[in-house]
Amino acid sequence: MFKIAKRFLLLSVVTLVLLGAVQSGDSPSASDVAIAPHKYSLLRWEVDHIADKWVNKFQDILPWNSEPTRDERIAQAQEFFSLGVQIKDLEREILTAGDFAATTERIGELEQRRREMQPGVEETLESEISAILAEEGFSSRIGVIFPPVDTVYSKSPGVLIRSPRDRIAQVSSTLLKPGIADPERERLEDLVFREESVSALVVSTGGVATYPSVVSDSGSLHNALIITAHEWLHHWFFFQPLGQHFWDNADMTTLNETAASIGGEIIGDRAFTAMTGETVNREPSTDEPPDPDEFDFTTEMRETRLTAEAMLAEGKIEEAESYMNERRQFMDDNGYFIRKINQAFFAFHGSYATGAASVSPIGGQLEELQAAVDSPEEFIKTVGRFARVEDLEDYLGVPPS
Numbered sequence: 001m002f003k004i005a006k007r008f009l010l011l012s013v014v015t016l017v018l019l020g021a022v023q024s025g026d027s028p029s030a031s032d033v034a035i036a037p038h039k040y041s042l043l044r045w046e047v048d049h050i051a052d053k054w055v056n057k058f059q060d061i062l063p064w065n066s067e068p069t070r071d072e073r074i075a076q077a078q079e080f081f082s083l084g085v086q087i088k089d090l091e092r093e094i095l096t097a098g099d100f101a102a103t104t105e106r107i108g109e110l111e112q113r114r115r116e117m118q119p120g121v122e123e124t125l126e127s128e129i130s131a132i133l134a135e136e137g138f139s140s141r142i143g144v145i146f147p148p149v150d151t152v153y154s155k156s157p158g159v160l161i162r163s164p165r166d167r168i169a170q171v172s173s174t175l176l177k178p179g180i181a182d183p184e185r186e187r188l189e190d191l192v193f194r195e196e197s198v199s200a201l202v203v204s205t206g207g208v209a210t211y212p213s214v215v216s217d218s219g220s221l222h223n224a225l226i227i228t229a230h231e232w233l234h235h236w237f238f239f240q241p242l243g244q245h246f247w248d249n250a251d252m253t254t255l256n257e258t259a260a261s262i263g264g265e266i267i268g269d270r271a272f273t274a275m276t277g278e279t280v281n282r283e284p285s286t287d288e289p290p291d292p293d294e295f296d297f298t299t300e301m302r303e304t305r306l307t308a309e310a311m312l313a314e315g316k317i318e319e320a321e322s323y324m325n326e327r328r329q330f331m332d333d334n335g336y337f338i339r340k341i342n343q344a345f346f347a348f349h350g351s352y353a354t355g356a357a358s359v360s361p362i363g364g365q366l367e368e369l370q371a372a373v374d375s376p377e378e379f380i381k382t383v384g385r386f387a388r389v390e391d392l393e394d395y396l397g398v399p400p401s
Contacts, residue, residue: 031195034188040157040175045210049152073124074275080121080153081221083110088218114217122153128271129229136267136377138236147235150212151228155179156205157214162192163199163347165317168309169250170347176202182339189340199321199343209234222272222280229271230264233380240384250351251389254362258353259383262366266376295334300327301356305346309359312343365392372396 028036068076090107094100126149130139139145155178162172180188185202192200206227207215213231215224237243237256246256269280304327311320321342328341338345346357353363366383369392373379386392393400 029195031188031192034191035160035174035176038158038176038180038184038188040177042175042210045214049212068120073120073127076117077121077124077275078221080114080117081217081219081224083114083117084218085220086110087114118153118217122151125153125225125228125271126151128275129225129232129267132229132267132270132274133232136375136380138377147211147232147239149228149232151207151215151231152212153217153224154214155218156207156216158202158204159348160188160192161201161203161344161348162196163343165197165199165321165343166315167312168305168343168346168350170253170344170351171198173348175208178204185339199347201340201342201344201348203345203348207231211235221275222268225271225275226264226268228264229267230260233260233263233267236380237384241387242384245387248388251360251362254351254353254358254360255366255383255386255389255392257351258360258363258366259380261352261354262370263376263380263383266379297331297334297336298356300331300334302359304341305350305357305359308343308346362389362392365396365398368396 087107087110090103090110094103094107130145130149133139133145133149134143157178158176158180160174160176161170163169164171180202188202189200192198205216206219206223207213207230209231213228213235215227215231217224219227234243234256237246237260242252242256242259245252247253265282269282273279304324308320308324311317311323324341324343324345328338331338331341349355349357350360352358353360354367355363369382370379373382382395383392386395392398
């Protein structure tokens, strides 16, 4: 019950913050009008899911509800994500299916089955991740994880990213409803580009650190565990200097996102192994030497970013945009489909410094820190104390640039 009370307190705080953030603006522009129907309401999310979580928690403690075994709960979680794959396969087939009505009916049956399973699956994954966090020293003396691991598996929002055209920098982001079709994405991006003279991109997300967090239900069990842990780390960092300085500058955003990515993989991998017995190996294979003629996506993407940035620095904006589009086609020709590569693409994906779209040294520095400490707990708690990127550099003894 103490855990439930903690949840209620945190949910109430989040809701009040969101209510206080509602502001009136100037007369809407054409792009504002076009985007408005697609906006994702954080306030509605919080209000709706405060009630949902409380109902489910109350039902869990009713004495006549039998408690399934851990093995049964894990089997249900595996089935939940397996059903998601089946639904995606059927949705891809629906346009060519000989019996459209039967396929649609089958999709509806699988979706209903998932809705019935969802609360139990959420509880299972929250419990498994909480157990790993407790092992790592994140629980209080009375065994409470704060903030509690709390998530909803659903369709994750999209986000509209804006960047100046003359440099790569995220200047704004707008959460959008999930499931916007590519033609509509293109229309919104082109409208923002023409009206605001900025680079724009609508991207999908794997999760968002609302509270409870929303995590995409369309991936695998392993991926869901990693993203759930990632979003919980954002919740935990919110109470540390690192999270409190998230929006100070682009480097602090990158430090937050990359720390959450590294920590999320560690925690998510361990939870996945605990649930399935499968060992996750992230070390690159050394059985065979790399083929020098094989396409290297990471190398090519980073070359694309560096070249585009150099062109933008010289004021060659249109040339840089043309070059990025050519490189998108080059990636496609080599088996890596990306709908659009522009300044906004790198502004968004570049905030994850261990990813291919980033050229930030923060990724390597955090990996160096991770290798130097004794445990995930020490890594996460050390990073959490950093209020500036310079704090990371000072910790590692990086000489001033």
